[in-house]
Amino acid sequence: MRTTSRGLIAAFALTPLLAGCFAPGDNGAGGGAGSAGRLRVALAVPPVQALSPYSNDATVLSKLSVAEGLTVLGRNGTAAPALAKSWKRDDATTWTFELRKAEFQDGTRFTAQSVVDALDHAGAATPKPRVLSDMTLTAKADDEDTVTLTTKSPDPVLPLRLASPALAILSAGAYAKDGSVSPVGTGTGPFEIRKLNGKTGATLDRFDGYWGGRAKAPGLDVTWIPDGTARANALRGGEADIAEWIPTSQAKLLKADTRHVVSSVRTDSLILNTGEGVFTDPGLRAAARKAADGTDLVDSVFGGYADRARGLFGPAVPWAADLRVPVTGRAETATAGQVRAETKGRTIRLAAITNRAELPEAATVLQQRLEKAGFKVELDVREYTQMEADLLAGRYDALVFSRVTLLDTGDAVAYLASDYTSDGVYNIARLKNPKVDKAIRAAAEESDPDRRHQKIMKAEAEILRTDAVVPLVHEKVVQGIAARVEGVVLDPRERSLVDLDTHLK
Numbered sequence: 218m219r220t221t222s223r224g225l226i227a228a229f230a231l232t233p234l235l236a237g238c239f240a241p242g243d244n245g246a247g248g249g250a251g252s253a254g255r256l257r258v259a260l261a262v263p264p265v266q267a268l269s270p271y272s273n274d275a276t277v278l279s280k281l282s283v284a285e286g287l288t289v290l291g292r293n294g295t296a297a298p299a300l301a302k303s304w305k306r307d308d309a310t311t312w313t314f315e316l317r318k319a320e321f322q323d324g325t326r327f328t329a330q331s332v333v334d335a336l337d338h339a340g341a342a343t344p345k346p347r348v349l350s351d352m353t354l355t356a357k358a359d360d361e362d363t364v365t366l367t368t369k370s371p372d373p374v375l376p377l378r379l380a381s382p383a384l385a386i387l388s389a390g391a392y393a394k395d396g397s398v399s400p401v402g403t404g405t406g407p408f409e410i411r412k413l414n415g416k417t418g419a420t421l422d423r424f425d426g427y428w429g430g431r432a433k434a435p436g437l438d439v440t441w442i443p444d445g446t447a448r449a450n451a452l453r454g455g456e457a458d459i460a461e462w463i464p465t466s467q468a469k470l471l472k473a474d475t476r477h478v479v480s481s482v483r484t485d486s487l488i489l490n491t492g493e494g495v496f497t498d499p500g501l502r503a504a505a506r507k508a509a510d511g512t513d514l515v516d517s518v519f520g521g522y523a524d525r526a527r528g529l530f531g532p533a534v535p536w537a538a539d540l541r542v543p544v545t546g547r548a549e550t551a552t553a554g555q556v557r558a559e560t561k562g563r564t565i566r567l568a569a570i571t572n573r574a575e576l577p578e579a580a581t582v583l584q585q586r587l588e589k590a591g592f593k594v595e596l597d598v599r600e601y602t603q604m605e606a607d608l609l610a611g612r613y614d615a616l617v618f619s620r621v622t623l624l625d626t627g628d629a630v631a632y633l634a635s636d637y638t639s640d641g642v643y644n645i646a647r648l649k650n651p652k653v654d655k656a657i658r659a660a661a662e663e664s665d666p667d668r669r670h671q672k673i674m675k676a677e678a679e680i681l682r683t684d685a686v687v688p689l690v691h692e693k694v695v696q697g698i699a700a701r702v703e704g705v706v707l708d709p710r711e712r713s714l715v716d717l718d719t720h721l722k
Contacts, residue, residue: 253435254434254435254720254721255434255435255436255437255438256434256436256437256438256458256459256702256715256719256720256721257437257438257439257440257456257457257458257459258281258437258438258439258440258457258458258459258460258461258714258715259439259440259441259442259448259451259452259457259459259460259461260277260280260439260440260441260442260461261441261442261443261445261448261461261462261572261573262441262443262572262601262602263416263417263441263443263600263602264277264413264415264416264441264602265601265602265605266397267397267399267413268399268400268401268410268413268419269397269398269399269400270284270339270346270382270383270384270385270387270398270400271339271342271344271345271346271383271398273601273605275346275381275382275383275385276382276624276711276712278382278385278400278404278406279382279385279712279713280711280712280713280714280715281406281408281421281437281439281714281715282406282407282408282432282713282715282716282717283400283404283406283408283409283410283421284382284385284386284387284400284403284404284405284406285299285300285385285386285404285405285406286299286300286379286380286381286382286384286385286386287299287300287301287304287314287316287332287376287379287380287384287386288301288304288376288377288379288380289380290377290380290627290710290712294623294627295377296376296377296379296380296627297380298317299380300316300317300319300327300332300386300405301314301315301316301317301379302315302316302317303315304376307365309371310367310368310369310370310371310372311365311366311367312365312366312367312375312376313359313363313364313365313366314332314363314364314365314366315362315363316328316329316332316361316362316363316364317428318362318428319405319428320405320426320428321387321388321403321404321405322388322402322403322404322405322406322409322424322426323388323390323402323403324426325388325389325390327386327388327405328358328361328362329358329359329360329361329362329363329364330358330361331386331388331389332356332358332364332386333356333357333358333364334389334392335384335385335386335387335392336354336356336366336384337356338392338398339383339384340353340354341396342396342398343396344642345642346381346383346384346625346642347383347625347631347632347635347641347642347643348378348381348383348384348625348626348631348635349383349384350631350634350635350638350640350641350642350643351630351631351634351635351638351641351657351661352368352369352370352372352378353368353369354366354367354368355367355368366379370662371662371664372661373663373664373669374626374628374630374669377626377627377628378626378628378631380626380627381625381626381631382712383625385400385404386405387400387403387404388403388404390402390403391403401413404424405427405428406424406427407423407424407427407429407430407431407432407716407717408421408422408423408424408432408436408437408715409421409422409423409424416441416602417440417441418438418439418440418441419437419439420436420437420438420439421436421437421438421439422435422436423435423436427717429717430717431717432716432717432719432720433704433717433718433719433720434715434719434720434721437715440457442460443571443572443600444571444574445462445463445464445466445467445573445574446464446466446467446574448460448461448462448463448697449463449464449467449468449470449471449697452471452475452697452698452699453470453471455699457697457699458698458699458701458702458721459696459697459698459699459702459705459714459715460696460697460698461694461696461697461714462572462573462574462694462695462696463476463695463696463697464573464574464575464695465518465519465520465522465574465575465695466520466574466575467574468520468522468695471697472700474700475697475698475699475700476695476697477695477696477697477698477705477707478522478693478694478695478696479693479694479696479707479708479709480531480532480533480691480693480694480709481531481533481621481691481692481693481694481709481711482530482531482533482534482621482622482623482624482709482710482711483619483620483621483622483691483692483694483711484526484529484530484531484619484620484622484688484689484690484691484692485514485523485526485573485575485576485579485617485618485619485620485688485689485690485691485692486526486529486617486618486620486686486687486688486689487505487506487509487583487615487616487617487618487686487687487689488615488616488617488618488645488646488685488686488687489502489505489614489615489646489684489685489686489687490611490613490614490615490616490645490646490647491646491647491648491649491683491685492611492646492647492648492649493611493647494563494565494614495560495563495565495592495614496565496614496615498551498559499548499683499684500548500549500550500551500555500559501551501556501559501560502548502683502684502685503547503548503549503550503551503684504550504551504552504553504555504556504590504591504592505587505590505592505615505684505687506547506550506684506687507550507590508583508586508587508589508590508592509583509586509587509687509689510687512579512582512583512586512689514579514582514689514690515690517582518575518578518579518582519575519690519692519693522692522693522695523690523691523692523693524690524691524693525689525690525691526688526689526690526691527541527688528541528674528677528681528688529622529633529677529680529681529686529688530622530629530674530677531691532691533691533709534622534623534629536670537670537674540670540671540673540674541674541677541678542674542675542677542678543678544678544681544682545682546682547682547684548684551591552591553589553590553591554591555591556590556591556592557591560591560592560593562593563593564593564594564595565587565592565593565594565595565614565615566595566597566612566613566614566615567580567583567584567587567594567595567596567597567613567614567615567616567617568580568597568598568599568604568607568608568613568615568616568617569596569597569598569616569617570598570599570600570601570604570617570618570619571598571599571600571601572600572601573619576617576618576619577598577617579617579689580596580598580617581596583617584596597613608645609643609645611645611647616645617689618645619692620632620636621710621711623710624710624711624712627710629660629673630657630660630661630669630673633657633660633673633676633677633680634657634661637653637657637680637685637686638653638654638657639651639654646685646686648680648683648685650679650683650685652679652682653676653679653680653683656672656675656676656679657676659672659675659676660672660673660675660676694711696714701721701722702719702720702721702722703718703719703720703721703722704716704718704719704720705719706719
């Protein structure tokens with residue numbers, strides 16, 4: 218989806234410009250401002266696992282048009298052809314995909330066996346990619362251009378699932394014996410990673426063998442800048458052509474023609490650890506939810522560039538509002554006196570990541586509200602890459618987190634399954650609730666789109682009833698784009714950024 222919507226939002230103090238982010242020769246930047254038409258891109262979240270598609274790094278591969286899956290999400294949220302040119306459903310659990318002629322960036326041919334190998338590696342990964350957390354997928358090559366995919370149970374949205382960046386098809390050379398996966402020079406997209414400099418930067422060149430045609434930009438010079446103010450400064454100072462996720466405090470400091478706003482499927486929430494610690498108690502979770510509810514984050518932190526959350530899914534998910542189910546049967550809320558007595562002076566660890574600049578500020582507001590409700594709170598603010606392992610291991614009591622709800626498949630069921638089922642691979646809340654599992658399973662089994670949406674919203678209500686997650690706001694994302702750049706993709710699902718048409722004027 219492309220958009221040219223713009224807006225002004227509240228800002229705070231301007232910090233000094235951080236020079237040298239794209240210095241000549243640094244991270245392969247190729248000698249300065251847009252050298253030979255190359256695009257300089259500032260991204261927010263440094264790689265966790267060397268851009269492995271099986272980690273949160275996967276979206277970088279789609280944002281920068283490095284790798285592709287069999288399908289891609291179309292503008293209307295349905296599956297569109299990518300490496301598969303067509304498909305059909307043979308029966309409840311079997312699908313046949315016809316493949317297009319394509320070439321990997323290392324010069325090898327893309328075939329049905331490439332698909333089989335890539336999907337086998339994804340299924341055997343530890344942990345599994347979130348998109349596969351609730352299903353088993355088997356692939357079989359019928360001939361060089363045809364592959365049959367079989368699921369253990371009916372999966373009516375399999376083509377949507379295959380659009381996940383985590384299921385990108387890479388060449389055989391990408392997969393090492395130790396289970397690691399490298400997309401460097403092994404994708405099929407219009408841009409090839411030539412060099413990855415740890416967590417600081419990457420150099421990408423145009424891949425002239427791309428099946429879809431020749432990209433307009435000759436290459437991309439990427440730098441990861443976790444600090445949002447520094448990303449904004451890089452754009453303002455002419456050191457970046459594209460800077461994602463501009464903090465709301467910096468947005469109005471950008472020139473109007475460089476500030477672009479898009480409604481996002483991203484929801485920011487307070488997630489509570491239900492598996493151990495203070496928030497195993499439903500009454501204490503209810504007290505935390507009551508304290509967080511009503512915080513004026515939309516105006517005080519996001520400067521009006523967000524919507525107050527009504528659930529897990531916001532306005533960018535168009536069918537959610539009309540189908541929302543009232544949340545009833547919640548636990549009785551503990552009073553401040555009961556909170557102090559029941560926690561017995563224990564301190565809860567409240568985490569927030571710095572990669573999205575608004576989250577630490579939101580966490581500070583919530584810390585104050587939780588302390589007023591009787592909790593003793595210790596705030597831990599770090600980059601996501603520094604705390605991911607601890608989050609998944611349940612070493613925090615609470616987390617202020619930002620989640621793209623339709624990231625993994627474009628279908629909300631995969632998000633619900635990975636984040637809130639008992640065996641979900643991204644279950645930071647450590648929620649184990651039979652009613653939630655049943656509701657999500659019912660949604661997963663529904664093939665009719667309208668009834669599937671209805672069951673998704675019933676599952677949302679079951680999740681919210683547990684108070685394992687307290688939705689706070691639905692974000693609007695501010696992207697910084699230099700006036701001399703055309704064709705940047707402003708995607709509500711945050712999967713796309715640079716494509717064939719993105720270039721300097």
